[in-house]
Every structure is written in structure tokens, then in C-alpha cells.
Amino acid sequence: MERKKDGFCEERRSFLKGAVVGTTLLAAEFFPLGSIARATNEKTLIKLPPLPYGQNALAPYISSGTVAFHYNFHHQGYVDKVNKLVQGTSMAGVSLEDIVKETQGKADKSDLFNNAAQVWNHNFYWKSMKPGGGGVPSGGLAKKIEASFGSFEKFRESFANAAGSLFGSGWVWLVKADDSLKVVQTLNADTLIVHGMLPLATLDVWEHAYYLDYQNRRKDYINLFLDHLINWDFVSRNLS
Template identity: 55%
Template sequence: MSLLLPDLPYALNALEPHLSARTLEFHHGKHHRAYVDNGNKLLADSELKDRTMEEIMGQTAGDASRAGIFNNVAQVWNHSFYWQCLKPGGGGPATGKIAELISQDLGGFDKFVEEFKNAGATQFGSGWAWLVLADGKLKVTKTPNAENPLTQGMKPLLTMDVWEHAYYLDYQNRRPDYIATFLEHLVNWDFVNANLG
């Protein structure tokens, strides 16, 4: 299969004023596109080229000789997932089944917010903050660079990109402000609930 750049599920300006059209234009149109293009070049002559992204990540994670393939494919997966985690008019307290699980497994929504903010703020350098299912329970975690919880046996439910290209045009070095805005105004809880499937 070829890696594809998915269309955004909303207009470039749909997340304003929280994320600008300019940020989405660069993040989706340049950064995400580069991972797709580079990944396809690296996979062109590989025996992995007909595998799913999940299979490719599973077979290349931790293999230094295939780091280029892993990094690009995982970043395509991570970004494609991230765009779905955002929606115009999103954010605020969780709704539906995920709200019940957050209370049950994490001690309430405020505790989740505290843990998720901490995961995003303390991820040194580039990476991701995640809400995942691990052994049947919710867990907040973080990964560096292109790493993905799937390769550690966890099921991603929500992610927040904390690479600088995700927020720098709008927030400069104020990552905590971006994180707070993500939680208060952007999270797509319907998508998170759908992932519980």
C-alpha cells in the first residue's frame, strides 16, 4: 500500500482562533506531507511496502537499521490520528463513555487534565501526549519523536502533538498555553469515544 495524505476533516481555518489556518497549512501541507513522501520513497523497494502502517510500525520499531521507515510511517499514522482528535467547538469536559472511564480509572476529569498537561509539558523535545487503553484501563502516557503506544501493546484513544511545528506559529515557546487550549477548545470527544469501540 502507498502512504496517503488524508484530507483534513475540517477547513484550514475551522480551528481558529485556537490553531490558525497558517499552522494547519504548514503542519498538514508541509510536515505531514513530507512524512508521506519520504515514507513512500523508503518503502518503494522494501518487502514492507504492501503492509499496513500498523504492521510496518510493529516490524520496524526498535530496529535501528529501519529507523527511517519507522519514523516516517509512524509520523504519518500519528498525524492522521491527531487531526481526528481535533474539532471546531471541541474541548471541555469529556462526554459519553470516556467520561465514565476517566472518573473510574483516572480519578476524575480534573485529574486527567492534570496528568495530560504534565505529559505534554514534560515531554522533552519533540513527541506526543496520549490517552490510551493499557490492559483494559485508561492511562495517560507520552512518547518521544515518532514513537507510538501501539508498539507497546496499548490502544491510542487521544493524542496531542507537542512537536514545535504543531504550535509554534501560534504560541511560540508557550507550549503550556497550547496544551491548555487543546484541552479547553479542541478535543474531539466523539472521536475518543468511537475509539473505545
């Protein structure tokens, strides 16, 4: 009799265990674990976009170590800070570009503006380079540069001088303003999307962008960007 009781208990335990597993699997099928929380959170999060190439693709001009540190720590850090700052505010769920535009010039929102603008600038920076880039562009873009600057050589000189002379940290941009191309500097986290100009390409001249590879030789970093990395295809798409 005792054996029967044990057998019954064992069968009952097996049945209950199976029922729990079955119910869990059924729930997982219709409501994947964390799906509701994830769906809610994803509406409010600014995401770090994937790099448009491998972390070693810009070597030897920008090392994989610099790209990894720049992307995984600096760029990711700005993304994380934006998400922390917008949590529980009216900015949660707002697009990155709108966050930048809505916080620009507001003293009480300067921390959010700086971090959001840095995310936007970095997103644009990675696209401004490609393996096998640089050199002299061709076609309509070459003609536009010549019409705006007088020659490609004069454009190159203008861009290199702007990047080399920028004091402290910031960005140098090739932009379309009115109907011509110009080279423009922005300091620190400032970004051109709040200044009425169309950005075509940018170079990050914060020290973290080049110091591991070039230390204080910013000029070398600038020249290698122009000669080997600038993505003229990206510039042309932005211009069209």
C-alpha cells in the same frame, strides 16, 4: 491535374488525422491515460488522508497558517519519505500500520520506522481534534475518566503536566491499558501501536505543531487543546 493531386493529398491527410484521433479516443476509453501505471503505483503508495475539517476550522486556537504548514509540509513530507524508502523493497504495498510494526526496534530500518510512525501519529492527531471540541465529556466516557483518574480535573492535570513536561519533541496520549485509562508520553516519533496499548487521542507536542501561533508558550497550546479542541466523540468511538 495538380489540383486533383493536392485535393487527394489533403483528403488523405484528413483521413489519417481522423484515424489517429479516433484510435487515440478509443484507446483512452478502454485504457485511460496512465491507468496501468497509476494502478500499479497506487498499490505501493501510502496516501496522505484528507483533513477531517477545513484548514481554518480550528481557529482561533490553531490558525489556518499552522494547520496548512503542519499538514501540507510536515505531514506530507513524512508520507513522501515513507514512499521513497519502501520503493523497490519488500515493504512496497504493505499497510502503514504493518510498516510501523515490522520496522520497530530494527536499527537498519529506523529511518523508515520514524517516518511511518510520524505519518500514523499525525493521521491520529488530526482526528483527535474537532471544531467546538474540548471541555468536559459526558456519559460513559465521563464515568470511565472519573473511575481511572478520580475526577475529570485530575485527568486534565495529568494530561497537561505530561504534555508540558515532555522534554524535546514527542506525543502525549490518552490510552486504554488493561481496563483503565492512562496518560502516556512517547518521545520523538515513537507510537503506541507498538506498545500494546489502545490509543484514544493524542496531542502533538513537536514545536512545529504550535510554534507559529504560540512560540515557546507550549502551555497555552496544551490548555486550548483540552478546553476547545479535543474530540471526545473520537475518544468514545475508539473506546467502544
